[in-house]
Amino acid sequence: MDSLITAAARALAAGDPLGALNRIALREDASALALRGIAMAQLGDFVRAKALLQRAARAFGASEAVARAKCVIAEAEIALASRELGWPVKALDAARATLEAHGDPVNAAHARYLAARRLLLLGRLDEAERALAGFDAAPLPLASRAARELVNAGIALRRLRTKPARAALARASYAARHAGIPALLAEIDDAARVLDAPAARLITHGGERLIRLEDVEALLASNAFVIDACRHVVCQSGTRAALAKRPVLFAIARLLAGAWPGDVSRDTLIAEVFRTGYADESHRVRLRVEIGRLRTELQALAGVGATKRGFALAPHRADQVVVLAPPFDERHADVLALLADGESWSSSALALALGTSQRSVQRALDALAATGKVQSFGRGRARRWLSPPVPGFPTSLLLPAPLQGD
Known part of the structure; x- marks a missing residue:
């Protein structure tokens, strides 16, 4: 692995996508394509990020199963950040199995975390807990431990267990602070503010x-x-x-x-x-x-x-x-509650999370958009909804350093 790829991977691990792009923006080899995809995802351009990662997966040879599995995990994380909750879970499970078979426990654990976080967004708390229970986070890097604790905190919050939630967020904050990743620390701080906000x-x-x-x-x-x-x-x-x-x-x-x-x-x-x-x-x-x-x-x-x-x-x-x-007397409060996380959601993902039909969700979104409470971008199947203002950068998209090729 050449020095520019290594430097770009370390920049991404530290939450510096622009620094990574300065090193590899003009390169077209498989490793550079994968890192460019992750950088674009951290900058919020999920469409371009997904295309770059798919190109990278095709560019890696059949003998490079680990690299292709990492691309699948990165693409799954982009789908999660853009709230495409219908992405193929079997592909993520296969990628995790490949990484475990090739001795990469860090990224295999990250795949488990992504699966658990998707289940958390869908409200399937028991399944999310089982997904986290399959591995020990102690030997993992600090960023991976922080990500796990974020999911633990989310499960506790959904079950109205505030003390375990505060404890998990404190552990996540400790790990993120020592990892030195500002984006991850900002996400944890946002989650902690939920405990002090009107519920x-x-x-x-x-x-x-x-x-x-x-x-x-x-x-x-x-x-x-x-x-x-x-x-x-x-x-x-x-x-x-x-x-x-x-x-x-x-x-x-x-x-x-x-x-x-x-x-x-x-x-x-x-x-x-x-x-x-x-x-x-x-x-x-x-x-x-x-x-x-x-x-x-x-x-x-x-x-x-x-x-x-x-x-x-x-x-x-x-x-x-x-x-x-609900804290505010508002129609369609359930839709607004999901959009309040600052991420962009598709109407199909909202329907999955709410357990209702996509048409009912679309009617609610149209009503909220008419009063300026939500806004959308994109067209057709690429249309996404969010609460204004548009977030400046995604905070839930953070990949462990080995995923970029360290």
């Missing part, structure tokens, strides 16, 4: 206020009867009733919780839940049917009693009923 609105009879993730964790561990409008569940002391796929039932439960310990009239329930200003006997029959279904869903947590004018919520054990709502 939800707590709505009670005394009004509403913004609370942090730690407060949400404490509330869910208490004896309070919680209507969680962020995840569309009803819970108390670890017992949960998931209503994410039952929007009508959740809307009724939220209205009843807002009026507790009082009741809600039948006319109000019909108008708010069925979105109609005219109530006839068919609406009243439908309301009775939905109330019966809600009683079945909440039977372990509460009853729903009929009153003279309507219905009232009757928790079995709780002495407090509260509503957790």
Whole structure:
């Protein structure tokens, strides 16, 4: 390996893509193409980066299986950074197996990290944990250890375990600081700020206020009867009733919780839940049917009693009923929450992460774009969505030094 390739690889490992390009920008050999692709990815030009890496993979000979596997991993990381969550996982698994067979544990571990991070973005937390459990990060370089801890922190945050999340972020910050990679340290700092930012609105009879993730964790561990409008569940002391796929039932439960310990009239329930200003006997029959279904869903947590004018919520054990709502009263808050990570998403990736249809996501994006809350670039299948302003550089794209050819 010549000195320019080595110097460019070290520049990329230190987060200096321009320094790398100054050395290899005009070269067309396979190693230079791969490094140019990684540099362009770190600069945010994912389309050109992907093309360069594909050229590099073709340029490497059939006997250079390790180099080709590294190109596959780099291309997978670009897909992850550009939120193309439908990329072929089998190709990444095959590349990881090749690297393990040829004695390259660092990049094989990085492939596991990428697979785990994709699963985390899709909300498949158990699978993400299993993907991380297959290797020991202690002998790995500091950058790889920081990347692993970032995924651990993300899993803990998704599960509302703030202490393990802070501990994982502290370990990640320590590793990134000693590795001397500013982009990685910036990504960790961004993740740490999530713990101190408003996570939800707590709505009670005394009004509403913004609370942090730690407060949400404490509330869910208490004896309070919680209507969680962020995840569309009803819970108390670890017992949960998931209503994410039952929007009508959740809307009724939220209205009843807002009026507790009082009741809600039948006319109000019909108008708010069925979105109609005219109530006839068919609406009243439908309301009775939905109330019966809600009683079945909440039977372990509460009853729903009929009153003279309507219905009232009757928790079995709780002495407090509260509503957790998104921090901002906004339609399509789930889409905005994903776009808030600063990366560009495709509508298909958003649909995968939200577990809904791509057409529903597209309608939400069009509505948000009309009010200036999101913006897009590209056309057709290359179209990407993000929250303004456009980030200056990607922070999630950082490859261990051996991937560039050290």
